[in-house]
Amino acid sequence: MALNKRDSIVASSLVLFAERGYDATTIPMIASSAGVGAGTIYRYFENKEVLGNTIFQEYVKIFTNTVENDFPYEQSIRNQFHHIFQSMIQFTKEQSQALYFIRTHSSAHFLNEESHTCFEELLNLFKCFFDSGKEKKVIKNLPSTALIAILYGAFLELQRLVRIGELEPDTSMLSDVEESMWDAVRLHM
Amino acid sequence: MALNKRDSIVASSLVLFAERGYDATTIPMIASSAGVGAGTIYRYFENKEVLGNTIFQEYVKIFTNTVENDFPYEQSIRNQFHHIFQSMIQFTKEQSQALYFIRTHSSAHFLNEESHTCFEELLNLFKCFFDSGKEKKVIKNLPSTALIAILYGAFLELQRLVRIGELEPDTSMLSDVEESMWDAVRLHM
Amino acid sequence: MALNKRDSIVASSLVLFAERGYDATTIPMIASSAGVGAGTIYRYFENKEVLGNTIFQEYVKIFTNTVENDFPYEQSIRNQFHHIFQSMIQFTKEQSQALYFIRTHSSAHFLNEESHTCFEELLNLFKCFFDSGKEKKVIKNLPSTALIAILYGAFLELQRLVRIGELEPDTSMLSDVEESMWDAVRLHM
Amino acid sequence: MALNKRDSIVASSLVLFAERGYDATTIPMIASSAGVGAGTIYRYFENKEVLGNTIFQEYVKIFTNTVENDFPYEQSIRNQFHHIFQSMIQFTKEQSQALYFIRTHSSAHFLNEESHTCFEELLNLFKCFFDSGKEKKVIKNLPSTALIAILYGAFLELQRLVRIGELEPDTSMLSDVEESMWDAVRLHM
DNA sequence: TATGAATGAGCCTTCATTCAT
DNA sequence: AATGAATGAAGGCTCATTCAT
Numbered sequence A, B, C, D: 001m002a003l004n005k006r007d008s009i010v011a012s013s014l015v016l017f018a019e020r021g022y023d024a025t026t027i028p029m030i031a032s033s034a035g036v037g038a039g040t041i042y043r044y045f046e047n048k049e050v051l052g053n054t055i056f057q058e059y060v061k062i063f064t065n066t067v068e069n070d071f072p073y074e075q076s077i078r079n080q081f082h083h084i085f086q087s088m089i090q091f092t093k094e095q096s097q098a099l100y101f102i103r104t105h106s107s108a109h110f111l112n113e114e115s116h117t118c119f120e121e122l123l124n125l126f127k128c129f130f131d132s133g134k135e136k137k138v139i140k141n142l143p144s145t146a147l148i149a150i151l152y153g154a155f156l157e158l159q160r161l162v163r164i165g166e167l168e169p170d171t172s173m174l175s176d177v178e179e180s181m182w183d184a185v186r187l188h189m
Numbered sequence E: 001t002a003t004g005a006a007t008g009a010g011c012c013t014t015c016a017t018t019c020a021t
Numbered sequence F: 001a002a003t004g005a006a007t008g009a010a011g012g013c014t015c016a017t018t019c020a021t
Helices: A005-020 A027-034 A038-044 A048-068 A077-094 A094-106 A113-135 A144-163 A171-185 B005-020 B029-036 B040-043 B047-067 B077-094 B098-105 B113-135 B144-163 B170-184 C005-020 C027-034 C037-042 C049-066 C077-094 C096-105 C113-134 C144-163 C171-184 D005-020 D027-034 D039-042 D048-068 D077-094 D096-105 D113-136 D143-164 D171-185
Strands: none
Touching: A005 A027, A005 A038, A005 A048, A005 A094, A005 D005, A027 A038, A048 A077, A048 A113, A048 D096, A077 A094, A077 A113, A077 A144, A077 A171, A094 A144, A094 C144, A113 A144, A144 A171, A144 B144, A144 B170, A171 B098, A171 B144, A171 B170, B005 B029, B005 B040, B005 B047, B005 B098, B029 B040, B047 B098, B047 B113, B047 C049, B077 B098, B077 B113, B077 B144, B077 B170, B077 C113, B098 B144, B113 B144, B144 B170, C005 C027, C005 C037, C005 C096, C027 C037, C037 D005, C037 D077, C049 C096, C077 C096, C077 C113, C077 C144, C077 C171, C096 C144, C144 C171, C144 D143, C144 D171, C171 D143, D005 D027, D005 D039, D005 D048, D027 D039, D048 D077, D048 D096, D048 D113, D077 D096, D077 D113, D077 D143, D077 D171, D096 D143, D113 D143, D143 D171
C-alpha cells in the first residue's frame, strides 16, 4: 500500500467505486482510505469525474492488453477462446476489483466519450474473435454482441461470486467453467 | 398512470432508479415524476433507503413468482429450463425496467438484510433446479452458484443490449439464445 | 426586519456586500444575518453570482428611477442639477448601503452583461443632463464622462463620510455641498 | 523586473489586488506572477492579511510623500492646490495601479488599525491645507472632511476613467479638471 | 534560503427530511 | 391526508498555510 500518492488514490478509488459505486463514494472517503488529504486528490485529478474516467480507462486498457497480449491468431478458434478465457481469469486475479468496477460502471452517467471509445475497443476484440469463429462455422450464428454478452455476462457474474467468497476459483472448476462457456458459444453439429 | 399514490411513487422510483441509479435519483425527482409532493413520499416510506429496499424486494418477488408460477416440476429438466428461460423473458417484457434495476442494484450499498435474503430466495429457485438437474446427470457438474451465474449473468447482459437497442429480441434470436444457454449448462455426453 | 424571506435575504446581502465586499461575504454569513437557513437562499437565487447581480440591478434601477422621477426637463439647468442632487441625497437616505454597494461593485468581476447595461443607463441619465447643459453654455466644456466622474465621485466619497459618521448631513451642509459641486461643473464666465 | 524577491512579491501583489481585488487574488497567483514559490511569500510576509496591509501602507505612504514633497507652504492657497493636484497626477502616472488599489481597498475588511491610521495621515494632509485655506477665506466654509471627499472622490473617479481608457489624460483636459475642482472648493465671492 | 507537494478548514451548493399549513 | 417551503448536514472543491527536502 505504500505506493506513491497517485497510485494510492487510484487503488483506493477503485476499491470504493467497486464496493459502493461511484455516486455513493465521497472524496473524503477516498482520501481517508488512501491516507491522503482530500485536497491532495485534486493535485492529481481535476475533479471526481476525471478521476472516475481515468480509472475506468486505465483498467479497461489493462484488460484489453491482457487479452491482446500473445493472442494466438494463428491457432484454432478453440485455442483462441482458451486464451481469452485465461486472460479474463488472469486479469481477475491481478485486478480483482477492476473487472467488477468496469462491469458496474460501463454505462455510468459520468463516463465521457473517451471512456466509451476505450470500452468499445475492448468489446471489439471479442467481436473480431466471434466474427472469425462464425465465418469458420465453429461459433454459433448469433449476433456477436449477443455472444459477447453471454461470455462477458456469465464471466462477470461468476467473478462476483468469487469476489464475495461464494465460489472457490480452483483450476478444475475454472476449466469446467471454460468448457461450459465454450459450449454456450460453439456451434454444435 | 392514475394509480393510487403509493403505486405511482413506486412506479416512478423504479424507472428513475433504473435509468439514473439510486444515488443519482433525488426525492424531488421522484415526487415530480409521480405527480405528488415531496413530503407525500414520506407518508408511504420512512425514508429513501426504505423506499429503495421496498422496491427492490417487491420486484424481486414478482420475478420469483413469475419463475415459480406453473413451474413444470413433473416435466423434463430441459422443459423446466425452457420454463425458466421463458419466465425471464416474460418478466423482462412486462417489467423491462425492473430487471435492469435489480441487476444494477443487487449489491447496492443501501440494501438491507431482508433485501439480500429476498434476492437469495430468487437465486435459490435456480439452485434447486440445477441441483435436481445435476442429480439426473443432465446438467453439468459445476457448483450451482456457478451455473446460476452463467445463466443469470448472460441473460442480464443480453437484456442490457436489448434495452439499449443493440439487439432485436425477435423469437428466433431468443430461441437461439435459449439453446446457447442450455448448451452452457447441460451435460454433453 | 420581519419582511418576507426574499426581501430579508436581499437586505442582508446588501449590507454585507457593502460592508465586506461580495467576495468576502459568505453564504452562511448572509443566511445567519437574514435569519434563514443557507439552503433557503437557493430557493430564491440560483447562486451567489445571480444574487449579486440581482441586487446590483435592483438598486441601480431604484437609483435611476429616483433621479428620473419628476425630472424638471422644462426648467433651468441649475434646477435640473438641484433635482439630481436632491435625488442622490434622497436615495442615499432611503438606501444608505445601496449607493455604497453600487459604487464599490460597479466594475466587479461577477457582474454580467445585464448589470453593466443597467449601470450604463444610470450614467446615461447624467450624460444627457451634462450634454444639454454644455449646449446651453451653462456647463463646463469637459467630457461628460469627466463631469459625471466629478459629480458622482465626489458625492460617493461624501456619502462614505456620512455612512461612517464623520459627517453630519444637515440641510445647510448639504446645500453648501450642492453649491460646491455646482461650482465644479458650471461654466464660470 | 529582476528586483529582489520581496519587491517582486509586492509589485505582483499590487497589480493583482488592483485588477482582481484582494479576495479574488490567491497566493499561488501572486507567487507565479512574482516568479517565486508560494512558500517563499511566507518568508517575507506572515500571511496574506499582513501582505495586504503592508502593501496598502507602503503605497499610501508613497502617495503621502509625493504630496508632502516640496509642498509650497509659503505660497498662495491656489498654488498649494496646484501642487496637490499635480502630486496626485504624478502619483497616478508613476503608480497607476497603486492609486486604484488604495481607492478600492481603503475600507477593506482586512485592513488593520495601522493601515487606517496611515490612511488618515494622508487625509490629514489635505485637511491641513483646507483648514488654512478656510482661515484665509479662500476656501469654502465646508467641513474639511467634506472638501477632501469632493477633491479626492472626484479625482479617484476620474482616474478610474483614465484607467479603463474612457478618458484621455492630456494636459489641457487635466488643467480643465484642475480648474473645475478648484471651482468646487474655492470661495466664490 | 527557497520550494511546492500536501493539508484541511471552509467555501458554495445540493438534497433528504421535516413541519406548518 | 397532502403539500412544498424551509432546513442544515454533507458533498465537491479551493486555497491559505505548512514543512520536508
